Amino acid sequence: MPVTSGPTPLIIDCDTGIDDGLALLYACASPGAEIVAVTCTAGNVDARQVAQNTRAVLELAGRTDVEVALGREVPLARELITTPETHGPLGIGWAELPPTSMPLSARHSADLIVEEARRRPGGITLVTLGPLTNVALAVLREPELPRLLGRLVIMGGAYRVPGNTTPVSEWNIHVDPEAAQVVFRAWMSAIGRDASVPRALALGLDVTERARLLPGHLAALGRRAGTDGAALEARVRSAEGPAPANPVLRYLADSLRFYMEFHAKADGFYGAFIHDPLVVAVALDETLARATPVAVDVEVAGEVAAGQTVADWRGLWQRSPNADVAAEVDAGAFLDRLVDRLGGLAARAAGVAS
Ligand code: BDR
Ligand code: CA
Numbered sequence: 001m002p003v004t005s006g007p008t009p010l011i012i013d014c015d016t017g018i019d020d021g022l023a024l025l026y027a028c029a030s031p032g033a034e035i036v037a038v039t040c041t042a043g044n045v046d047a048r049q050v051a052q053n054t055r056a057v058l059e060l061a062g063r064t065d066v067e068v069a070l071g072r073e074v075p076l077a078r079e080l081i082t083t084p085e086t087h088g089p090l091g092i093g094w095a096e097l098p099p100t101s102m103p104l105s106a107r108h109s110a111d112l113i114v115e116e117a118r119r120r121p122g123g124i125t126l127v128t129l130g131p132l133t134n135v136a137l138a139v140l141r142e143p144e145l146p147r148l149l150g151r152l153v154i155m156g157g158a159y160r161v162p163g164n165t166t167p168v169s170e171w172n173i174h175v176d177p178e179a180a181q182v183v184f185r186a187w188m189s190a191i192g193r194d195a196s197v198p199r200a201l202a203l204g205l206d207v208t209e210r211a212r213l214l215p216g217h218l219a220a221l222g223r224r225a226g227t228d229g230a231a232l233e234a235r236v237r238s239a240e241g242p243a244p245a246n247p248v249l250r251y252l253a254d255s256l257r258f259y260m261e262f263h264a265k266a267d268g269f270y271g272a273f274i275h276d277p278l279v280v281a282v283a284l285d286e287t288l289a290r291a292t293p294v295a296v297d298v299e300v301a302g303e304v305a306a307g308q309t310v311a312d313w314r315g316l317w318q319r320s321p322n323a324d325v326a327a328e329v330d331a332g333a334f335l336d337r338l339v340d341r342l343g344g345l346a347a348r349a350a351g352v353a354s
Contacts, residue, residue, distance in 0.1 A: 006282055007034040008125050009150075011113060015043025016053040017174075018087050018259045020274030021072065022342075023129055023276035024054065025248070028061035031075035032284045036116055036124060037067040040207030042080050043130040043175050047073035050130075053091050055100035060251055061201035061253070061345060064102050071134040075176035078244035084170065086262050094259025095241065095251045111139035127153045127283045129276040132174050136179035139186040144195060145192035147197045155279040156180065157204035157296070159325050169307030170205050172299060177307040178292065181298040184309075188322040199293060200323045204309065207274035207289060207329040213259070215270065217339055220251060224343025225249060225350070237270070241297030249346035270284040274338070281334050282326070290328040293321035 010033055027033045037164070038058065040050040051070045084337045098181050105112065113134065117124050126149050128135055135152070139145045146195045151188040157180075158164070158170040165174040173180045183200070190197045215233045222232030227246060234241030235253040237260075244250040259272040267273070295317055299308040308343065311325055 007032050009034045009123055010125055010127045010283065011034045011037050011039060011116060011118065011158065012162055012280070013039045013041055013113070013126065013128045013130060013134050013209060014050070014054065014058060014108065014172055015041050015045070016050050017044035017091050017130070017276070018093050018255045018275045019272070019276040020044070020129045021053060021057045021092060021255060022252075022274055023280045024057050025061055025342055026277045026338060027280050027344060028058070028063050029345040032286055034061065037105070037112055039069045039071060039134050040111055040132040041071060041109070042073055042160060043082070043172065044087045045082050045084070046080065048089055051104055054098060054099070055102040058177050059100050059102055059321070060248060061099065062349065067105045067112070068102060069105035069107050069109045069112045072137060075131060075133055076136060076178040076182070078176065078178070086259075088258045088346040093255035093259060095254035097251065109134040110141055113138040114142040114145065117142070121148050122150050124149055124272035125151045125283050127280055129155045131176035132156065132179040132183045133176045138181035139183060143190070146187045147194060149198070151198050151283070152187070153279060153283040155201045155202055155208065155275050157202055159202070159204045159206050159309060159311045161204070161206045163210070163307070166307060168305050170309070173309055174307040177298055177300045181300050182307070184296050184298055184322055186320060191320050191322055192226060195320065199321055200294065201286070201291060201326070202323045203279050203289065203326040208278050209273045209324045209330055210331040211274050211278040211334060212331070213256065213272045213274045213335065214267070216255065221339045221343045221346070222249060222251070223340055224348035227346050246346050246347045246350045248342070252342065252346075277338055278329065278334055278344060280327070281337060288334055289326045291321050291324035291326045294323060294325050295319040295321050296323045296325065348349070
């Protein structure tokens with residue numbers, strides 16, 4: 001990560017999505033983040049709905065000034081699949097958000113990424129929270145992108161653990177494996193040409209499934225916002241719980257209730273893996289994670305292993321590492337930070353001193 005003073009300039013590429021929405025709110029609530037733009041990709045829901053959700057969440061946080069762009073609306077080589085069972089039919093669980101008044105950027109996401117990276121060489125941290133379609137297009141347009149970015153931070157992959165979509169593939173890679181392969185290989189070749197190019201930082205399920213948000217965190221967040229924490233916890237546990245008057249708290253409780261219900265069925269606990277906010281938190285403060293350099297490639301043609309992120313832990317390929325794969329994360333510190341920052345954001349939205 002380049003040494004910078006002041007906030008970290010971020011472009012967030014996402015498929016909003018419940019945990020993506022939470023990640024956007026986390027970025028908005030982080031004094032160390034300068035959100036340069038948000039680019040939308042199809043994944044959890046279709047790309048148009050992602051663009052709608054993204055703008056509505058930014059508007060909820062009072063950030064109508066952020067540029068939001070749309071790119072290619074389907075994966076590079078496959079039909080789009082979405083996951084309404086995980087994120088709800090519109091991608092925001094049981095929450096409802098008013099139609100957004102924010103315009104969509106006239107720029108294509110891939111152009112935006114390339115133009116901003118060229119404008120601030122080494123300055124931008126690009127954080128991806130969805131399939132890598134936009135980044136693949138960007139690096140196909142500008143092969144020097146790995147050198148032009150300060151850092152690429154990826155939520156994607158399952159490196160030493162099973163997948164969550166097939167036995168070996170994680171959702172973001174699974175939706176567009178060809179794009180993921182383009183990206184990991186582009187970083188591989190750029191590093192091969194110039195060893196000073198920063199490796200991508202990849203956070204897979206190995207670490208993101210350690211970030212477990214539980215109803216008790218909502219109670220703490222409600223208290224931090226200056227409200228009745230028990231009431232917020234009751235609302236995330238059941239629709240019978242009292243609806244918060246605070247729009248940020250209401251959005252959080254109603255979107256996360258859906259996500260927690262999903263995890264109760266799929267993963268055996270009433271709570272949620274909050275993959276994407278963890279990745280934004282690490283992009284802003286890499287001391288939260290410990291990562292190992294390794295060469296990573298992506299399987300696209302396998303009969304049973306398409307979408308697998310294959311990491312050469314033993315160096316058998318004899319290639320320079322193109323990624324730092326996160327192995328450990330301080331989930332406790334991250335969750336405390338999330339509760340504090342989102343609680344503070346909610347307090348400010350309600351005009352309560354924070
Ligand atoms: C990833 O898949 C999506 O459903 C989440 O938003 C996250 O980015 C986790 O596998
Ligand atoms: Ca996501």
